[in-house]
Every structure is written in C-alpha cells, then in structure tokens.
Amino acid sequence: MQDGGTTGGGENLLFLTDEQLRKGIEAMFFAYRGFTADPDRILAEHGYGRAHHRALHFINRVPGTTVSNLLDILGVTKQSLNRVLRTLVEDGLVDSRVGARDRRERQLTLTEPGRVLERALSEAQRARMRAAYRAAGPQAVAGFRQVLEAMMDEGQRRAFSGLREGG
Amino acid sequence: MQDGGTTGGGENLLFLTDEQLRKGIEAMFFAYRGFTADPDRILAEHGYGRAHHRALHFINRVPGTTVSNLLDILGVTKQSLNRVLRTLVEDGLVDSRVGARDRRERQLTLTEPGRVLERALSEAQRARMRAAYRAAGPQAVAGFRQVLEAMMDEGQRRAFSGLREGG
DNA sequence: CTTGGAAAGTCAACAAGGCTGCCATAAAAT
DNA sequence: ATTTTATGGCAGCCTTGTTGACTTTCCAAG
Numbered sequence: 001m002q003d004g005g006t007t008g009g010g011e012n013l014l015f016l017t018d019e020q021l022r023k024g025i026e027a028m029f030f031a032y033r034g035f036t037a038d039p040d041r042i043l044a045e046h047g048y049g050r051a052h053h054r055a056l057h058f059i060n061r062v063p064g065t066t067v068s069n070l071l072d073i074l075g076v077t078k079q080s081l082n083r084v085l086r087t088l089v090e091d092g093l094v095d096s097r098v099g100a101r102d103r104r105e106r107q108l109t110l111t112e113p114g115r116v117l118e119r120a121l122s123e124a125q126r127a128r129m130r131a132a133y134r135a136a137g138p139q140a141v142a143g144f145r146q147v148l149e150a151m152m153d154e155g156q157r158r159a160f161s162g163l164r165e166g167g
Numbered sequence: 168m169q170d171g172g173t174t175g176g177g178e179n180l181l182f183l184t185d186e187q188l189r190k191g192i193e194a195m196f197f198a199y200r201g202f203t204a205d206p207d208r209i210l211a212e213h214g215y216g217r218a219h220h221r222a223l224h225f226i227n228r229v230p231g232t233t234v235s236n237l238l239d240i241l242g243v244t245k246q247s248l249n250r251v252l253r254t255l256v257e258d259g260l261v262d263s264r265v266g267a268r269d270r271r272e273r274q275l276t277l278t279e280p281g282r283v284l285e286r287a288l289s290e291a292q293r294a295r296m297r298a299a300y301r302a303a304g305p306q307a308v309a310g311f312r313q314v315l316e317a318m319m320d321e322g323q324r325r326a327f328s329g330l331r332e333g334g
Numbered sequence: 335c336t337t338g339g340a341a342a343g344t345c346a347a348c349a350a351g352g353c354t355g356c357c358a359t360a361a362a363a364t
Numbered sequence: 365a366t367t368t369t370a371t372g373g374c375a376g377c378c379t380t381g382t383t384g385a386c387t388t389t390c391c392a393a394g
Contacts (some may be wrong), residue, residue, distance in 0.1 A: 015305040021293045024300070024312065025202075026330065029221075030323040031315035032199050033242060035192075049350055054196075067372060075200060080352055082373060104360045104371040126188045132317035133191070136310065138182040143303065143310025145191065148198035150299035156197040163193065216352095216379055234343060247381055249344060271342040271389045 038124040046117065051076075051084045056118045059094060059108050061163060066105045073159050093117060205291040213284065218243075218251045223285045226261060226275050228330060233272045240326050260284060 014020070039053050058073050059065060071081055085108070088094040093114035099105030110118060133141050152160060181187065206220050225240050226232060238248055252275070255261040260281035266272030277285060300308050316324060 012305065015308050016297055016300055018293060020308075021296045021300070022289070024296050024308070025289075025292055026327060027312055027315040027319075028199070028202055030327045031318040032195070033323055034319045035195055037320060051351060068370085071372095076351085077353060078372065079354085079374075079376095083351075086373085099371090102361070102371080106372075122189070122192075125192055126185060128318065129188045129191050130183055132314050133183055133188070135317040136313040138179070139306075140310030140313040141182050141187075141191070143307030144314035145194055146303040146307040147299050147311035148191075148194040150302040151198040151295060152194075152201045153204060156200055160193060160197045218380060235341085243380085244382060245343070246345075246383085250380075253344085266342090269342080269390070273343070 034128065035125070038128055039121045042117075042121055042124055048087075051080065052088060053121050055081065055084050055088060056093070056110065056114060057122065060110050060115065060118045060122075063109045064107045066099065066107060068105070070108070073163075075156070075159075088114070201295065202292070205295055206288045209284075209288055209291055215254075218247065219255060220288055222248065222251050222255060223260070223277065223281060224289065227277055227282065227285045227289075230276045231274045233266065233274060235272070237275070240330075242323070242326075255281070 036050060040050065043049060043053055054074055055070065058070060062069065062073075067078070067081065067085070071078060074081060085094065085096070089096050092111055095109045095111050095114075096106045099107050136144070149157060149160070203217060207217065210216060210220055221241055222237065225237060229236070229240075234245070234248065234252070238245060241248060252261065252263070256263050259278055262276045262278050262281075263273045266274050303311070316327070319327060
C-alpha cells in the first residue's frame with residue numbers, strides 16, 4: 001500500500017486536496033508546452049505543424065499502418081489527418097500504397113527523407129524528456145508514468161498499450 | 168552510450184533508454200487528451216474552446232490581473248487572447264475595467280456567472296486528476312510533479328512558481 | 335507645457351488544424 | 365445483380381494560433 005503520511009491507521013490524503021490538484025493541473029499545462037516546444041521549432045523550419053509530427057511519429061511506430069488505424073490512434077477526424085497526410089505524401093516523406101489484402105485501404109510508410117525528419121523530431125523531444133527524467137530520477141519517473149496512465153481515457157489507454165503489435 | 172546494464176558501481180540507467188523515453192512521450196500525448204477531454208465537453212455545450220478555459224482559469228487564479236500579465240502566463244499572442252476575452256466580456260463572464268493606477272491597463276475579474284462556469288470546468292478536470300492521483304498514490308504523484316517541473320522551459324517554470332503572488 | 339518614445343490594448347487579415355457532411359470506390363452480404 | 369458497409373478523399377466551416385498596424389495612455393527630456 002502506498003502510505004505517505006504516518007497517521008494512525010489511515011492514509012494521509014493531503015495529496016488529494018483541491019490545492020494539490022490545481023497545482024498538478026497547472027503543472028500539466030506548463031509542462032506540455034515544454035514538451036512540444038523543441039519539435040515545434042524544427043517543424044516550423046519545414047513549414048509543418050504538430051499534426052505532421054504526430055502522423056510521422058505513429059507511421060514510424062507502426063509501418064504499413066492504414067489511415068483508419070491512424071485515425072483511431074490519433075483521435076482526430078479524417079479530414080484533419082487527410083490534409084496532413086496529403087502534404088507529407090506530396091513532399092515525399094510518406095509513401096501511400098494501395099492495401100495488399102483490401103484495396104480500399106492505404107498502407108503508409110515513411111520514406112528515407114521521412115525517417116530523417118522523424119528522427120530529428122523525436123530526438124529533440126527525447127532530449128528534453130531525457131533531461132527531465134535524469135533530473136527527477138527513476139523513482140519519480142515511475143510515478144510520472146503511473147499518473148499519466150491513470151489519467152488516460154479507457155480507449156486511449158488501449159491505443160497506448162496496443163501500440164506493441166504492429167499494424 | 169545508453170547503458171542500462173548493472174555496470175560496476177554505477178546507477179541503473181534503464182529508465183533512460185530510448186525505448187523508455189518513447190513510452191513516456193506517448194504517455195504524455197495520450198494523457199493530455201484525457202486531461203482536456205472533460206472540460207472540452209462542457210466548453211462545447213457553451214460554444215467555447217480551450218482558450219476560453221485557460222483565460223477563465225487564470226483570471227480566477229489571479230483576480231484583477233491585466234491582459235499583459237495573462238499574455239505572459241499563457242504564452243500566446245495578443246490577438247488570440249483578445250478575441251477570447253472579448254467574447255467572455257460580451258457574454259458577461261468576465262469584467263474588464265480600466266486600471267486604477269495605469270489607465271492603459273484593463274483589470275480582469277470573473278463575474279458571478281463566470282465563476283460558476285469556471286467552477287464547473289475546474290471541478291470536471293479536478294475529478295479526473297483526483298481519480299488518477301488516487302489510483303497512483305502519493306509517492307507516484309510526487310514523482311509526477313517532479314518530472315513535469317523538470318520538463319518545463321525556464322520561463323514557464325517561473326510563471327508556474329510565480330503564480331503564488333497575486334497580480 | 336510640449337514632444338517623443340514606450341507600453342497596453344484593440345483590431346484586421348491570414349494560416350493551421352480541428353470539425354461535419356457528402357461522395358467515390360471497393361468489399362461484403364443478400 | 366443489388367444493396368449495405370467500410371475506407372478514404374474533398375468541400376466548407378470554426379476556433380485559435382500568427383503578424384502588423386493603430387489608438388490611448390504614461391513618462392521622461394527639453
């Protein structure tokens with residue numbers, strides 16, 4: 001059992017006060033800005049936005065994935081994704097080919113230039129994350145991950161965990 | 168480079184592998200969606216967006232704050248904020264009055280209807296956060312906060328910490 | 335007092351990326 | 365063969381980010 005305080009037989013629930021929750025909320029807000037700041041700079045140089053980053057990231061993670069699958073993961077609508085995918089394909093960063101089994105589907109993979117940009121973006125983001133992890137230490141990181149997972153919606157958690165098996 | 172193993176007298180650095188960092192990055196992405204999902208639903212009922220939520224939140228936190236101060240906290244441009252503020256003032260949720268000392272400034276406060284909506288939004292968000300905190304436990308929460316603070320930009324961290332003293 | 339610069343805030347115009355809704359094509363079911 | 369269902373593309377709208385020009389106010393130098 002996680003305890004925390006040293007009250008008689010009960011847990012110390014000070015970490016659940018509205019004040020503590022508010023601090024957590026604001027920390028989440030400010031941290032997310034830091035989290036996206038470095039990739040955003042690189043993207044801006046290429047005339048892309050965060051939506052492009054997300055597409056590149058998950059196509060890299062699940063090569064050969066379909067538009068539908070990507071829609072499920074990203075939780076946006078078709079047009080939002082489609083606009084982004086179209087520019088990435090036009091610019092030669094993503095390869096879109098008609099599905100092997102089902103010809104309605106498109107199978108998406110990164111081209112070599114696509115991989116290059118993806119690596120630049122993810123390395124920038126990892127550097128920030130690595131610095132934060134190192135500063136906070138392994139135990140803090142474990143807690144960080146626990147809270148984040150508990151904060152997800154059910155469907156999101158499944159998308160998150162399900163990312164192990166390829167598309 | 169990435170070590171991980173249990174080398175001689177060194178710490179265990181497995182939590183700094185690219186794989187662990189990637190999981191943290193994806194967890195951050197999915198968790199942030201959960202984090203905003205509940206307020207988003209309430210906002211949509213009122214025809215507002217996240218930008219309105221942020222404005223209401225920080226005006227509530229720092230009553231009498233100015234537009235400039237809010238710009239510093241939120242890190243957006245004047246027009247982005249101004250558009251949102253204008254609708255909130257028109258709708259009677261925010262009171263904007265000429266500054267007492269400096270008449271160029273506007274002092275912003277929530278009206279009673281503004282406070283009602285702010286409470287609804289923040290209670291929805293706190294409920295999610297409370298559930299996550301409870302599920303993860305106090306030690307995890309401490310780690311969560313440490314990693315988030317380490318992830319912020321310097322300026323953001325100052326805005327975050329500086330929110331103690333009023334505007 | 336006047337003038338000139340800096341600061342606060344408003345607004346116009348544009349771009350990115352959310353959204354819904356409609357359509358074409360391919361597959362599956364009847 | 366025909367109807368239904370699924371994938372994905374496209375048109376058009378809205379929020380919210382951007383830059384840049386403008387007004388009002390303050391303050392400091394002359």
